[in-house]
Amino acid sequence: MSNEIQKEDYILVDGFKHIKYTQELYSNEEIINRSKKYYNYINKRRSIRHFSDKEIPVEVIENIIKTASTAPSGANKQPWTFCIVKNKALKKKIRIAAEEEEKKSYEARMSDEWIEDLKHLGTDANKPFLETAPYLIVVFKRPFEYDKDGNKHQNYYVNESVGLACGFLISAIHNAGLATLTHTPSPMRFLEKILERPNNERAFLLLPVGFIAEKTYVPNIVRKPLKEVMKVY
Numbered sequence: 001m002s003n004e005i006q007k008e009d010y011i012l013v014d015g016f017k018h019i020k021y022t023q024e025l026y027s028n029e030e031i032i033n034r035s036k037k038y039y040n041y042i043n044k045r046r047s048i049r050h051f052s053d054k055e056i057p058v059e060v061i062e063n064i065i066k067t068a069s070t071a072p073s074g075a076n077k078q079p080w081t082f083c084i085v086k087n088k089a090l091k092k093k094i095r096i097a098a099e100e101e102e103k104k105s106y107e108a109r110m111s112d113e114w115i116e117d118l119k120h121l122g123t124d125a126n127k128p129f130l131e132t133a134p135y136l137i138v139v140f141k142r143p144f145e146y147d148k149d150g151n152k153h154q155n156y157y158v159n160e161s162v163g164l165a166c167g168f169l170i171s172a173i174h175n176a177g178l179a180t181l182t183h184t185p186s187p188m189r190f191l192e193k194i195l196e197r198p199n200n201e202r203a204f205l206l207l208p209v210g211f212i213a214e215k216t217y218v219p220n221i222v223r224k225p226l227k228e229v230m231k232v233y
Contacts, residue, residue: 098183132213137207
């Protein structure tokens with residue numbers, strides 16, 4: 001059992017400080033209204049493949065990365081790195097490498113059923129948005145860390161933790177009035193080489209970020225109904 005020492009605004013648990021936490025309380029009516037308002041807003045989010053090259057203040061990017069970094073993670077290891085790519089030459093390199101992998105996937109790696117399932121989305125191996133969008137955010141997961149002596153230390157629940165951070169990131173991008181696309185060219189090891197990342201990082205997700213193009217169209221898809229995605233016991 002933990003050894004707790006009680007103070008006014010914090011406690012010590014086995015010698016570690018746990019600070020007092022408070023949360024705003026709302027009426028049931030307000031909770032319902034707030035949850036509905038957020039749903040209606042986030043439900044407008046769509047994956048975008050047509051971007052404007054209009055510039056975005058870097059402070060916006062910094063804020064959405066800080067938001068993503070508030071996600072929960074195994075043992076609070078925060079096993080992620082967010083690489084922001086604005087340099088045009090680097091974006092071009094990434095596009096060329098991504099399209100090379102995508103071409104191989106469409107021609108040989110993907111099953112006929114997979115390709116058929118993608119048809120209604122209008123996707124192909126061409127990824128011009130990787131150059132058009134003013135920023136690319138490349139998310140890397142960190143399976144382990146090195147200490148100052150070069151010893152390895154394991155991170156925990158890495159995929160789950162980084163996946164949660166990416167969810168926060170996508171929500172923050174939409175909240176800022178920007179658009180993105182979850183792009184996962186497979187394999188993605190070329191991102192580690194192009195960006196010269198250390199050997200404890202693995203490419204996890206690539207997101208172009210920007211304003212939508214003047215004329216942007218998206219597939220006419222629908223979400224699954226609640227009864228298919230929620231079960232009450």
